[in-house]
Amino acid sequence: MFQSKSLKEPKESSKLYLWWIDTEISRYYYRLARYLIGNPIYQVKRLVEWYFNVFQFTYDFDGHSLFGIIEYQLKRVYHAIYIEGHADQNPEDVKALKLAIKLAGRLKEDKYEEIGHDRITKKWGESTFTFIPLPNGMSTMNSTRPGTPTKELEELCWKETMEQYRLASIRMKREEKILYAILLKYLRNWWD
Secondary structure, eight states: OEEOGGGSSOOOOOHHHHHHHHSHHHHHHHHHIIIIIIHHHHHHHHHHHHHHHTGGGOOTTOGGGHHHHHHHHHHHHHIIIIISOOSEEOHHHHHHHHHHHHHHHHHHHTOHHHHHHHHHHHHHOOOEEEEEEOTTSOEEEEEEOTTOOSHHHHHHHHHHHHHHHHHHHHHHHHHHHHHHHHHHHHGGGOOO
16 A cells, blocks of 8 residues: 555654643634634635636636646645545555646647647748738738748648647547546545
């Protein structure tokens, strides 16, 4: 079994503290302190953390923002069960949690097409864009690359570019499926 870090060195309580915990006054004191002071402060602290780590970068019109929310929450779960946890964790569950965090982060970053774009740029050169005005006030855009002087090379470059985008989409969908499969299988195991 995989023990959380907080289980490795248990703390010993003093006799005075144990006596205080057993008194009726301490129960009222802790309930009052927890519900009137502790819980609201804890909730405000969590809201601020969520804002600066997640909600500052999410938009209602973009479902892609869910990956940032998933990544952040999984990091919090990892911290809660591994760093501060009180239960033994199955090593397979912890490994799956780490992989889910990594995949959610990669999906949040969404740099799959950049890899293909960099390959095309390295082979054919950087694109240059020209805008040609049309009579109706609109314009059309043309792009060229230094490595495509002929029409045949331009078509070959276009085919390779489309293939790189297709492969990027396949990689992204594969990682999405893996993330969803991990969440489906292990989500109920990640608790303390």
